Structure formats: C-alpha cells, structure tokens
Amino acid sequence: MTGNNKLLAILGNYKPAPWRGRYSLSRLFFNFYLLVMGSFVAIAIFADFVISTAVKGITDDYTSRFMRGTVLLIEEELFRKPRSEWPRTIEALDRKFAYKLEIVDRWTLSLPAAQAEKLDGGELAIDAQGDIIYHRLKQTPQILVVGPISPERNPEYRRGMPLDLRISLLTWSLIGVCLAIVVWLWVHPVWRDLEAMRQTARALGEGLFEARAPIMRSSAFGPLAETLNGMAERIQRLIATQKELSCAISHELRTPIARLRFALEMLAETHDAAEGERLSRMMESDLDELDGLIDSSLTYARFEREQPELHLAEVEIAPWLEEQVEGIRLLGRQLELQVDTDALPPQLRVDLDRRSMPYAMTNLLRNAIKYARTRIRVSAEIVGDQIQVHVDDDGIGIPPGERERVFTAFTRLDRSRDRSTGGYGLGLAIARLVLEQHGGNAFAGEAPLGGARFTLSWPLSQNVTES
Numbered sequence: 262m263t264g265n266n267k268l269l270a271i272l273g274n275y276k277p278a279p280w281r282g283r284y285s286l287s288r289l290f291f292n293f294y295l296l297v298m299g300s301f302v303a304i305a306i307f308a309d310f311v312i313s314t315a316v317k318g319i320t321d322d323y324t325s326r327f328m329r330g331t332v333l334l335i336e337e338e339l340f341r342k343p344r345s346e347w348p349r350t351i352e353a354l355d356r357k358f359a360y361k362l363e364i365v366d367r368w369t370l371s372l373p374a375a376q377a378e379k380l381d382g383g384e385l386a387i388d389a390q391g392d393i394i395y396h397r398l399k400q401t402p403q404i405l406v407v408g409p410i411s412p413e414r415n416p417e418y419r420r421g422m423p424l425d426l427r428i429s430l431l432t433w434s435l436i437g438v439c440l441a442i443v444v445w446l447w448v449h450p451v452w453r454d455l456e457a458m459r460q461t462a463r464a465l466g467e468g469l470f471e472a473r474a475p476i477m478r479s480s481a482f483g484p485l486a487e488t489l490n491g492m493a494e495r496i497q498r499l500i501a502t503q504k505e506l507s508c509a510i511s512h513e514l515r516t517p518i519a520r521l522r523f524a525l526e527m528l529a530e531t532h533d534a535a536e537g538e539r540l541s542r543m544m545e546s547d548l549d550e551l552d553g554l555i556d557s558s559l560t561y562a563r564f565e566r567e568q569p570e571l572h573l574a575e576v577e578i579a580p581w582l583e584e585q586v587e588g589i590r591l592l593g594r595q596l597e598l599q600v601d602t603d604a605l606p607p608q609l610r611v612d613l614d615r616r617s618m619p620y621a622m623t624n625l626l627r628n629a630i631k632y633a634r635t636r637i638r639v640s641a642e643i644v645g646d647q648i649q650v651h652v653d654d655d656g657i658g659i660p661p662g663e664r665e666r667v668f669t670a671f672t673r674l675d676r677s678r679d680r681s682t683g684g685y686g687l688g689l690a691i692a693r694l695v696l697e698q699h700g701g702n703a704f705a706g707e708a709p710l711g712g713a714r715f716t717l718s719w720p721l722s723q724n725v726t727e728s
Contacts, residue, residue, distance in 0.1 A: 450478040470497035517547040601640040621695040624688035632656030653708035664705040
C-alpha cells in the first residue's frame with residue numbers, strides 16, 4: 262500500500278473521540294466567573310486585613326481621644342455620690358446612652374498586656390474588637406465598662422443588620438454584577454471562537470480538508486486560526502499532489518511496462534541473435550525510462566512536499582551560466598548552444614541556492630534540446646530588481662494559450678509517446694517550484710529565434726545564509 266493510500270485509509274477510519282466533560286458556554290462562564298470573583302474577594306479580604314492591622318493603632322488612639330470626655334463625665338457623676346449608690350447611678354445613666362454602661366471588678370477582666378498596662382496606668386483601654394472601652398475609676402479596683410452598642414437602643418440595629426454590613430453587602434453585590442457583565446462580554450466571543458475552531462478541527466478530522474476556520478473575533482485566537490487554516494491548506498495540497506502523482510505515475514508506467522512485456526515475449530520466441538540483441542537494447546532503454554520517471558517523480562514530490570530551506574550564496578552569474586551549459590552540452594550533440602551575458606554588468610553577483618537552482622536550469626536546457634532544430638541560446642538581463650535568465654530555442658514554439666499549462670506536472674503538449682520528445686511533463690513543474698522557493702517565477706513566451714522562450718526570474722539580492 263502506498264503512503265497516499267495509507268494516509269487515506271487512516272483518515273477514512275478516523276472517528277472523532279467524544280468530548281468528555283465538554284464545556285457549555287454557561288459552564289465556562291460560571292467557572293471563569295467563580296475563579297475571578299473568588300480571587301477578587303480573597304485579595305480584597307487580605308487587603309482589608311492588612312489595612313485594618315496597619316491602622317488599628319491609629320483607630321484605637323482616635324477612639325480613646327473621642328470617648329475620653331464622655332468617660333470622664335461619667336466618672337465625675339459617679340464620684341459625686343457614695344459608692345453604695347454607684348450601681349443605681351450607672352443603671353440610670355445606662356438608660357440614657359446608646360451603648361451599655363456597667364461597673365466590674367478589675368480581677369474579672371482579661372486584657373492583652375499592652376491594654377492592661379494602659380488600664381492600670383489610668384488611661385483608656387480598648388478590647389481587641391475595638392467596640393468596648395475600659396477605664397479605671399481613679400485608684401479604686403472598680404472598672405467602668407463602656408460598650409458595646411446596644412441593639413435595643415440603636416435604631417440602625419433594630420432592623421437585624423448593622424448599617425455598615427448592609428452597605429458592604431450592597432457594594433459587593435454591585436461589584437459582583439458588574440464583574441459578571443464584564444466576564445460575560447469577554448467569555449462569549451472567546452467561546453464562539455473556540456466553538457468555531459472545534460467545528461473546523463472536527464471537520465478536518467473527518468477528512469473534509471476544504472474546511473477553514475472563520476475570522477476570529479478575539480485577537481488571541483487569530484494566529485491560531487491562521488495556523489490551523491495553513492495546516493489544512495497544506496494537507497489538502499499534499500493529498501491532492503499525492504493523488505495526482507499516483508494517478509500520473511500509474512499512467513506513465515503503463516507504456517514502458519507494456520513495451521518490456523512485449524519485448525520479453527518476443528525475446529522468448531526469437532532464435533536470431535541480432536534480433537535478441539535489439540530486444541535487449543529496447544528493454545534496457547525501457548528500464549532507463551522507468552528509472553528516469555521514478556527519479557523525476559521523487560524530485561517533484563520532494564520539492565512539492567518539503568519546501569526545503571534555501572541556503573543562499575552569492576554567485577557570479579555569468580560563469581555560473583557557462584558552467585550549467587557546459588554540463589549539458591554533450592546532450593545537445595549537433596545543436597549550437599550559445600551563452601550571451603553581454604547585457605549584464607561585469608562580475609555581477611546574485612543570490613541563489615547552489616543545490617536547487619541547477620535543477621531548474623538543467624530542466625529548461627533539457628526541454629530546449631528536445632525541441633530545438635539547430636540552435637539554443639541562453640541569455641540574462643536585469644529587469645528592475647530581478648535577474649532574468651532566458652533559454653531560447655528555434656523549435657516549434659508554444660501556443661499562447663498553452664504557455665501557463667506547461668508548468669503543471671505531467672503536462673505534455675506533444676501527442677507522441679516516442680522516446681525522443683515524450684518526457685514525463687515534470688521538468689518545467691520542478692523549475693517553477695524551485696523559482697517559487699527563491700521568491701521568483703518561471704514562465705514561457707516566444708523566443709526571438711522563432712521557437713519557445715523559457716524564463717527564470719528571481720530577486721537579485723536576498724537574505725544570504727551559510728550552507
């Protein structure tokens with residue numbers, strides 16, 4: 262089984278796995294909302310704790326100064342009367358204040374060391390919650406306790422919830438609603454983009470390689486969608502190329518294989534040594550044709566599939582063209598091959614890949630040798646920022662309507678299948694692939710010699726990397 266058939270078989274048998282725990286939009290929203298809101302509340306509580314701890318001393322000092330006058334007035338009112346009347350006096354005063362008043366013995370209190378020291382030193386002491394004040398009544402063991410606020414006497418507490426707590430709850434509710442709106446506005450387009458990409462990936466997994474991800478509403482998924490579409494395009498192109506190669510190669514193999522089978526049958530039946538030698542030469546020629554077809558097909562598939570990285574180098578173009586022509590001059594036999602670089606500046610250097618560009622040049626020269634009658638001319642010129650190399654022949658030429666089609670793989674304009682001009686229709690396709698990798702193009706036209714002109718065009722200067 263060929264690599265293409267294996268790939269198609271795998272894709273045909275592929276079944277998308279069920280999405281376990283698939284998130285719906287509401288679930289994604291609530292999970293993200295709870296995460297954000299929980300983090301926000303945790304940060305707010307921590308910040309409140311830090312701030313409260315930092316300002317506690319300041320708050321306690323402010324409370325002491327604020328309540329000192331009231332406490333001293335209550336103390337003076339008590340000392341105007343005998344100590345036996347203090348309970349009745351404090352009870353009468355207690356009914357006039359919003360916070361609770363009482364007198365206790367010093368030994369009944371358990372305060373932090375710092376507050377106990379203040380209390381014994383005649384200053385106001387405050388409990389850990391900051392809502393009860395303690396004051397020692399002069400040098401007696403009696404302690405005046407002021408607070409906490411009595412719910413029965415304060416109208417704000419009669420509703421069952423302190424005002425500051427109600428304000429806090431209302432504030433947090435408004436923050437929660439605003440945050441929910443913001444999270445929804447952020448999550449909804451993200452979910453739509455994720456769902457669109459999921460549908461595209463699922464279609465690709467089912468073998469629908471024409472599927473493409475739509476334009477993403479979220480900029481975060483734009484590059485991912487472009488990458489996915491690029492991958493789908495490349496897979497679609499590779500599969501199409503493999504199908505085309507498989508069909509074309511299968512078709513091209515029939516002729517030499519049929520001739521080999523016919524020659525074998527004839528060889529088995531003949532007893533003439535000369536005829537046997539002729540059939541053997543035919544079979545050897547067919548084997549060479551098969552070898553050439555396979556080599557050309559592999560070269561085309563490699564350039565089409567891998568898009569190999571270019572290793573550009575600066576090359577003096579005139580000697581390089583002479584070298585390419587000399588390497589193939591023997592195949593031209595009686596043909597006249599000329600190289601004309603007079604239109605180029607002296608010692609002009611251009612950037613090209615020394616490994617791949619000879620493929621393009623050799624294929625153009627081989628094509629010209631097939632169709633030229635007496636003469637082939639290779640010339641070069643500068644057009645704008647491009648270097649253009651022309652290969653002209655004096656053959657039959659190419660009709661204008663067919664000049665683009667000849668660069669399609671396995672396309673041959675001649676209808677003959679003989680070995681002189683048959684070819685495989687891959688040389689020009691390989692030449693165009695090489696030039697596209699160089700950022701240029703290969704195209705056909707009419708030659709001044711009367712036949713066909715094939716032109717390789719690519720930028721004079723590119724980023725040069727070491728090979």
